[in-house]
Amino acid sequence: METLERIIASHSFVQGLEEKYIELIVGCAANVRFEPEQFVCREGEEADNFFLIRHGKIALEIFMPERGATVIETLGENEILGWSWFFPPYRWHFDAKAIELTRAIAFDGKCLRRKCEENHDLGYELAKRFAAMLMERLQATRLRLLDLFHSKGAKLDYWGLT
Amino acid sequence: MDPFLTIPFVIQRVKKETSDTVTLEISRPDDRVKTHSPAGSAFSFLPGQFNMLYVLGIGEIPVSISGDPNHPEKLFHTVRKVGAVSIALSLMEKGDRIGIRGPFGNPWPVNKAQGMDLLLMAGGIGLAPIRPVLYQVFPERDRYNRIGLLYGTRAPEDILYESEIKQWRSKFDLEVLVTVDRAAGDWKGNTGVVTTLISKVSFDPDRTLVMICGPEVMMRFSCLELQKKGVKPENIFVSMERNMKCSVGFCGHCQFGPWFVCKDGPIFSYDQVKDWIGKREI
Amino acid sequence: MGAKYVLQASQFQFLFDALTARGYQVIGPKLQDGAIVYDALSSVQDLPAGWTDQQEAGTYRLENRSDSAFFGYTVGPYSWKKFLHLPARKLKRGKSAEGEFHFVSENEEIPKLAFVGVRACELHAMTIQDKIFMGGIYRDSSYAERRENIFVIAVNCGKAGGTCFCVSMKTGPKASGGYDWVLTEVIEKDRHYFVVESGTGAGKEILAGEEILKELDCPLAAEAEIALSERIVEETACQMGRRLKTEGIKDLLYKNLEHPHWDEVANRCLTCGNCTMVCPTCFCASIAEITDLTGEKVERVQKWDSCFTEDFSYIHGGSIRKTAKSRYRQWMTHKLAYWIDQFGTSGCVGCGRCITWCPAGIDITEEAKGFYGDS
Structure with missing residues (x-):
């Protein structure tokens, strides 16, 4: 059987992380699974976890009274979910819902924060990985701000063709 | 052969793809007349090439060919409504006529x-x-x-x-x-x-x-x-995409750095264009 | 080298007559609207004898010469391109009936034209446009047919203008090819004559030219006459009003696409497009759809266009080149750099028209210096 440590080590998020650090964080980790439609977390709740997704698909959603639930982004294999655990006030900002059967490693945020405070080298290693992920997500979000595929509103009547 | 020769084609089918996009299936009205490309050969195309689509009284635009290169006798063009000609094309019905010039441009290196x-x-x-x-x-x-x-x-x-x-x-x-x-x-x-x-x-x-x-x-x-x-x-x-009027390098509109998108492109290797593609207003 | 002959200025009308007799319409320089332009000439009386021009950035003035030279000016606002790559041309006419439409290609009458007074820089400009319209896999048949039906009488320049820089572009002032005849105008105290040389090659125009020389009974030029004519052109080469450094200019401009100097030019450029209209190599055109009220009869018309308009680069959603800076950059970089990649030659022949006819006096030779400064 695969040990939790081996599973963690195989996730791209911890690529290159020294074994001693993996040994340190494995104590905060647990295997989890989410059924389709099962919520992983809800906006406003305490963010005491983050997840290394092993496979499956999770949608980050936001609910708008007039439009209903809207998917902001989907996350899948080898991606991670959750950074609210790292920063006060440790609250989830979006809903996260599995849309396929999803397996992940969940980390206890409090436990990890404590270990990072005790061992800043570990903290730095994790912070670097979070920063890289934040950059990628921010760049992708900026691209989407451009709304590249939006039709510039070519109007039929403008051309007298209705 | 005259690159400005426009050949009439007939709309066979209009398929609504999305709210602003249609796919036109078109063919030569008269099978006895062999379709010819400007180079003089029977009409055939390679993936990535485009035709100039013409609507009488409205104008002409470049549109990539979206059909099967093994069956060039059935031409497919997927058109998004963004201007006068593409809107006119989207309003076409079976039996309507449009004009075709092409194919032009270089293909994908399949x-x-x-x-x-x-x-x-x-x-x-x-x-x-x-x-x-x-x-x-x-x-x-x-x-x-x-x-x-x-x-x-x-x-x-x-x-x-x-x-x-x-x-x-x-x-x-x-x-x-x-x-x-x-x-x-x-x-x-x-x-x-x-x-x-x-x-x-x-x-x-x-x-x-x-x-x-x-x-x-x-x-x-x-x-x-x-x-x-x-x-x-x-x-x-x-x-690449640029304004095109003639599609054969005469009109100058499609220039993109040292290239004419119509005849040097529209397909470029990233190696060719990497120093140009991010430059503003090139 | 072909043999050189002497043609008296007084015989010029016979030359016109000989060309006319062979079916050519004579096109040459004449005074019109305060400038020397190229147009149909009915006789030698139309030539701007005794006139010259003074040119500077944004300035063009006609003045009297102290002699009666026929070709004593430099170049005016028009170039010969308007007779080959027409400013407006019907491509075809279309008609729709019962849902079908038919096109009739315009059967153009291709006139036989004799160009009289083509300058060395203009010959180069014609060769450059040949590459655009006849040099690739596609051929502009209208241009090609027009090009095949001209008789070219070149004139070596006896005077350089204030905005001339053909020496920098290696295009003049001596005609080096592409003509049927080349003349050098010589005015001595009591003599006014032309040293004539036939072009090399064996085209029908060359043969016609030799016939005409015989008909006019032109004597072979004497050594002294030849020497004098050559000295005139050599002196012209020393009078260039402008100079353009061309060494490594392509790479220089490619390296400096974001140079602040473009902003500086943009502050002065009115994006009027004059430079593109007067340029003998600028070839850009648009194609317009013109319909009658019923929408059943249409014409497809090709017209000169300019990269200085915002519409020029329009793709759905907006224009690629919205700013004056980007349009000036496009024009100048195309002319001096892209052209080299596209056609193996500079797009500039050093005629100076863009400098003279720019209402803001923008000078391509000065602007280029802006990049050599601190590259």
């Missing part, structure tokens, strides 16, 4: 991908000029290693060729990943930009040929992301 992984990336209407590549590679599927199609569009209802994509997925050994910019809560697919799909598909960066068509920004970011993964710039190809 044969170069033989023995390699082939990665196709499309954004929005950019899927249209990619479709002929798939039509060409499917009958000779074993000549290529992995084939992946990464397609990003605005919303689930804007996905082009949706039922066909499903068929391709099941019939051919093709990995298809679709992502949308925004979706309602019941969307089960990916949400995010097309570049995020690159790390979800498996390919050997050293032996992969990539063809990208979509908005210029999307192509630029995709090229950067692919380079990050180790794909060589000379193995990445993009399809």
Whole structure:
């Protein structure tokens, strides 16, 4: 059987992380699974976890009274979910819902924060990985701000063709 | 042969693809007359080439060919309503006439991908000029290693060729990943930009040929992301778009740096254009 | 080298007559609207004898010469391109009936034209346009047919203008080819004559030219006459009003696409497009759809266009080149750099028209210096 440590080590998020650090964080980790439609977390709740997704698909959603639930982004294999655990006030900002059967490693945020405070080298290693992920997500979000595929509103009547 | 010769074609079918996009199926009205390209040969085309589509009284625009290069007698053009001519084309009905000049431009280097992984990336209407590549590679599927199609569009209802994509997925050994910019809560697919799909598909960066068509920004970011993964710039190809009037290098409108997009393109290797494609107002 | 003959100025009308007799319409310089332009000439009386021009950035003035030279000016606002690559041309006419439409290609009458007074820089400009319209896989048949039906009488320049820089572009002032005849105008105290040389090659025009020389009974030029004519052109080469450094200019401009100097030019450029209209190599055109009120009859008309308009680069959603800076950059970089990649030659022949006819006096030779300064 695969040990939790081996599973963690195989996730791209911890690529290159020294074994001693993996040994340190494995104590905060647990295997989890989410059924389709099962919520992983809800906006406003305490963010005491983050997840290394092993496979499956999770949608980050936001609910708008007039439009209903809207998917902001989907996350899948080898991606991670959750950074609210790292920063006060440790609250989830979006809903996260599995849309396929999803397996992940969940980390206890409090436990990890404590270990990072005790061992800043570990903290730095994790912070670097979070920063890289934040950059990628921010760049992708900026691209989407451009709304590249939006039709510039070519109007039929403008051309007298209705 | 006169490159300005416009040949009348008849609309056979108009398929509404999305709220602003239609696919026109057109053919020669008279089968006795062989269709000719400006070069004088019988009409045939290669994936990535385009025709000039003409609507009498409105004007003429370049539109990539989205049909099967093995069956050039049935021409397909997928048109998005963005201006006077494309709107007029979208309002066509069976039996209506339009004019065709073409095909023009250079093709995707499909044969170069033989023995390699082939990665196709499309954004929005950019899927249209990619479709002929798939039509060409499917009958000779074993000549290529992995084939992946990464397609990003605005919303689930804007996905082009949706039922066909499903068929391709099941019939051919093709990995298809679709992502949308925004979706309602019941969307089960990916949400995010097309570049995020690159790390979800498996390919050997050293032996992969990539063809990208979509908005210029999307192509630029995709090229950067692919380079990050180790794909060589000379193995990445993009399809450029500029204003075109003549399509044969006489009118000067389509100039993009030292090139004429109509005759030196529209397909360029990223290696060729990497110093130009991000430059403002080139 | 072909043999050189002497043609008396007084015989010029006979030359016109000989050309006319062979079916050529004579096109040459004449005074019109305060400038020397190229137009149909009915007789030698139309030539701007005794006139010259003074040119500077944004300035063009006609003045009297102290002699009665026929070709004593430099170049005016028009170039010969308007007779080969027409400013406006119907491509075809279309008609729709019962849902079908038909096109009729315009059967153009291709006139036989004799160009009299083509300068060395203009010959180069014609060769450059040949590459655009006849040098690739596609051929502009209208241009090609017009080009085949001209008789070219070149004139070596006896005077350089204030905005001339053909020496920098290696295009003049001595005609080096592409003509049927080349003349050098010589005015001595009591003599006014031309040293005539036939072009090399065996085209029908060359043969016609030799016939005409015989008909006019032109004597072979004496050594002294030849020497004098050569000295005139050599002196012209020393009078260039402008100079353009061309060494490495392509790479220089490619390296400096974001140089702040473009902003500086943009502050002065009015994006009027004059430079593109007067340029003898600028070839850009648009195609317009013109319909009658019923929408059943249409014409497809090709017209000169300019990269200085915002519309020029329009794709759905907007224009690529919205700013004056980008349009000036496109024009100048195309002319001096892209052109080299596209056609194996510079797009500039050093005629100076863009400098003279720019209402803001923008000078391509000065602007280029802006990049050599601190590259």
